[in-house]
Amino acid sequence: MYPSDLSDAEWELLAPLIPAAKSGGHPRTTDIRQVCNAIYYHLKTGCQWRYLPKNFPPPSTVYSYYRKWVKKGVWEKINHTLRQMVRQQVGKSPQSSVxxxxxxxxxxxxxxxxxxxxxxxxxxxxxxxxxxxxxxxxxxxxxxxxxxxxxxxxxxxxxxxxxxxxxxxxxxxxxxxxxxxxxxxxxxxxxxxxxxxxxxxxxxxxxxxxxxxxxxxxxxxxxxxxxxxxLSKDYEKLSEMSEAAIYAVMTRIMLRRLVS
CATH class of the missing domain: 3.30.420 (Nucleotidyltransferase; domain 5)
Known part of the structure; x- marks a missing residue:
């Protein structure tokens, strides 16, 4: 287990926000929690996808999910949901006036x-x-x-x-x-x-x-x-991937705050 891995409490919050597998066809066999752990490990350490430790799913699988979620705006949506939860946790209105x-x-x-x-x-x-x-x-x-x-x-x-x-x-x-x-x-x-x-x-x-x-x-x-x-530099070829990395980092920060 790595320091960037999701705890059980954090995964309980994140899991409902991850897109479900498509109905029909072959059932999903990939461990999505491990996919998320690999993504957060990548963001935390800055390693290239192909250098992900072997205890994670294959790098091509992890990147495939990450890229798919970027295209669907999943990271931005999760960011908004968790942001409102953090605000409510500290007694703030879900939407800021500033x-x-x-x-x-x-x-x-x-x-x-x-x-x-x-x-x-x-x-x-x-x-x-x-x-x-x-x-x-x-x-x-x-x-x-x-x-x-x-x-x-x-x-x-x-x-x-x-x-x-x-x-x-x-x-x-x-x-x-x-x-x-x-x-x-x-x-x-x-x-x-x-x-x-x-x-x-x-x-x-x-x-x-x-x-x-x-x-x-x-x-x-x-x-x-x-x-x-x-995020120490912009390593991405596409600006949409750069934006997604920032949203994804913020989801990790907020998950940790919500269960602390």
């Missing part, structure tokens, strides 16, 4: 096709992870784009996509916290027109490092990524 936007530029291992660029401000060649998180720092939406992508455009796109996919998640939102990179009347107006939320820019008062009120929440979320080596 959202926070921020981005993180990360290197890629090589040039990754169209979704690749250079962030001149942070001197990073690769991709940008744009997050929308709730008041607990739990992810509502992630978009992986070129490193030179404009924060305001990406944040507005994330809100728009979430509004189209799952509008209930934004019904109670009245306020969005952002840093100075998202300032501007056009961005604030766009957010208001989409979800009738006010944009509040949290600015630094000087150049000295300070833990800014409210801004530390999303910075902590980025810090959680450091626990999983697969």
């Amino acid at each position: 959202i926070i936007a921020d981005s993180q530029s990360v290197e890629t291992t090589e040039k990754k096709g169209d979704v690749y660029g250079f962030d001149g401000g942070k001197k990073v060649k690769g991709r940008k992870r744009q997050l929308l998180v709730d008041s607990l720092g739990l992810i509502l939406k992630v978009i992986v784009a070129e490193a030179h992508g404009q924060e305001r455009v990406l944040a507005a796109t994330a809100v728009m996509e979430l509004l189209e996919e799952n509008p209930k998640l934004l019904e109670k939102v009245a306020l969005m916290w952002v840093d100075a990179g998202y300032s501007g009347d056009k961005f604030a107006l766009a957010i208001w027109l989409m979800i009738q939320a006010r944009v509040e820019v949290i600015k630094r008062s000087d150049k000295k490092f300070k833990v800014l009120p409210k801004r530390w929440i999303v910075e902590r979320t980025f810090g959680w990524f450091n626990w999983y080596r697969r």
Whole structure:
């Protein structure tokens, strides 16, 4: 057993959220719990799929399930379900009234096709992870784009996509916290027109490092990524796989929190 493996209590929460086998045909013989353990091991250690330990199902089988769930948006759906459970566990409403936007530029291992660029401000060649998180720092939406992508455009796109996919998640939102990179009347107006939320820019008062009120929440979320080596860089060829890896990591974090 590895530290990344699911406990019985965690599996009890996750199992109902995993897609059931198709009816008819040959019955499923693969141990899905072990498939999930292998996926979390991969994310935690950062190993390549073919280097998964032999006590897991064959790497091709594990990757096949993982890729299938990515295409169906399973990781994002599980993320939303567990996020609401975590909020309720701490006495919060299932839906947050506050959202926070921020981005993180990360290197890629090589040039990754169209979704690749250079962030001149942070001197990073690769991709940008744009997050929308709730008041607990739990992810509502992630978009992986070129490193030179404009924060305001990406944040507005994330809100728009979430509004189209799952509008209930934004019904109670009245306020969005952002840093100075998202300032501007056009961005604030766009957010208001989409979800009738006010944009509040949290600015630094000087150049000295300070833990800014409210801004530390999303910075902590980025810090959680450091626990999983697969997220140390963007190793994926497809941006949808990069996004799925972030959602999957968050499901592992939330499962641990729910049973602790």
